[in-house]
Amino acid sequence: MRLHEVPTPCYVIDEAKLEDNLKLLNRVEKLTGAKILLAQKCFSGFCEYPLIAKYISGTTASGLYEAKLGYEEMGKENHVFSPAYRAQDMEEIAGICDHIVFNSGRQLETYLPVVKRVAEKTGRKVSVGLRINPECSTQEHGIYDPCAPGSRMGVRACDFDDTLAGMIDGIHFHTLCEQNADDLETTLLAVEEKFGRYLHQMKWLNMGGGHHITRADYDVERLVRLIRHMKETYDVEIYLEPGEAVALDAGYNVTTVLDIVENDGTTLILDTSAACHMPDVLEMPYRPPLKDSGQAGEKKYTYRLSCNTCLAGDVIGDYSFDHEIRIGDRLYFEDMAIYSMVKNNTFNGIPLPAIAVMDQNGDCRIVKQFGYEDFKNRLS
Numbered sequence: 001m002r003l004h005e006v007p008t009p010c011y012v013i014d015e016a017k018l019e020d021n022l023k024l025l026n027r028v029e030k031l032t033g034a035k036i037l038l039a040q041k042c043f044s045g046f047c048e049y050p051l052i053a054k055y056i057s058g059t060t061a062s063g064l065y066e067a068k069l070g071y072e073e074m075g076k077e078n079h080v081f082s083p084a085y086r087a088q089d090m091e092e093i094a095g096i097c098d099h100i101v102f103n104s105g106r107q108l109e110t111y112l113p114v115v116k117r118v119a120e121k122t123g124r125k126v127s128v129g130l131r132i133n134p135e136c137s138t139q140e141h142g143i144y145d146p147c148a149p150g151s152r153m154g155v156r157a158c159d160f161d162d163t164l165a166g167m168i169d170g171i172h173f174h175t176l177c178e179q180n181a182d183d184l185e186t187t188l189l190a191v192e193e194k195f196g197r198y199l200h201q202m203k204w205l206n207m208g209g210g211h212h213i214t215r216a217d218y219d220v221e222r223l224v225r226l227i228r229h230m231k232e233t234y235d236v237e238i239y240l241e242p243g244e245a246v247a248l249d250a251g252y253n254v255t256t257v258l259d260i261v262e263n264d265g266t267t268l269i270l271d272t273s274a275a276c277h278m279p280d281v282l283e284m285p286y287r288p289p290l291k292d293s294g295q296a297g298e299k300k301y302t303y304r305l306s307c308n309t310c311l312a313g314d315v316i317g318d319y320s321f322d323h324e325i326r327i328g329d330r331l332y333f334e335d336m337a338i339y340s341m342v343k344n345n346t347f348n349g350i351p352l353p354a355i356a357v358m359d360q361n362g363d364c365r366i367v368k369q370f371g372y373e374d375f376k377n378r379l380s
Ligand SMILES: *Cc1c(COP(=O)(O)O)cnc(C)c1O
Pocket: 039, 041, 042, 081, 174, 176, 177, 178, 208, 209, 210, 211, 241, 242, 243, 244, 245
């Protein structure tokens, strides 16, 4: 099956692009000795975990379910961070995770005995850490800024002390989102200034995600320099846990035009929805790239792209094309491997897109299809 033959709507994972990304991440690991983990909240297409495992060191999770997925399907280093763990999950998490990062002194104190007990019982080594808030905002997207005033993410320097430092093996920060190494450098200055004296006693520093390492203009050399600086200054193991950078530009959302509506402009109604299948388009918000299209007015035929949900604002954006679009035509949204499948929902009873994999030769195979039962079974 080729890309133009997959059923729609369908996410297609582009293995060639995925592997290109992984090769670059692997190069960073090799150059620096840092370990890179897949942040599964961004991409959990575990049919690709064997490929990902060939190039990077493991997985990180946001809680028990993702931690189990990483443990079962990747089986390499398995980390977890949650703003708050649930008591009933802690034992299982401690049994399958290598690093457990807590968000507050209280969570750390509450669950450290559980972690120690499980580690002793199973003879496993479990390393614990605390997430810090370096209070250094380097980006404008409020909902993605864990350093914004009043943030619940991480312990500030004013609430950190030697007692807490004495209970942990490592420090974790995550403050970036789609950012370059210059913002990492700014952040590291704040981390060093506020937490440097504790870093000397740590075994590791986890620098979170948001490093857009596989973007064309990313300054990899600067990243390498920064990692080496932190390793050498504090004698710590360095971890990075990017989500986006792993699967950036490594997928499509293939859709079919169902109808064309005229009302002061022309709207294409698609069988995929921003609200259901690419919610970041509305949340971020952003205009996703679309194959063979231009900005509104740039090419001869301009359309507003929208969806078959009842949400009036379920609009993806305005795009132009060289040729007129007809009912039944297919369109290919790009960069759709990240924060898409993991965020799917069946609002409005809209079908979940199938998931396909496109191999190095451009051959596509369907790895997952959904139906009515997937909608119904979640609702009672
Ligand atoms: C979201 C998140 C990541 C991954 O972020 P990307 O922007 O996808 O690279 C890593 N670590 C933590 C703690 C996160 O919350």
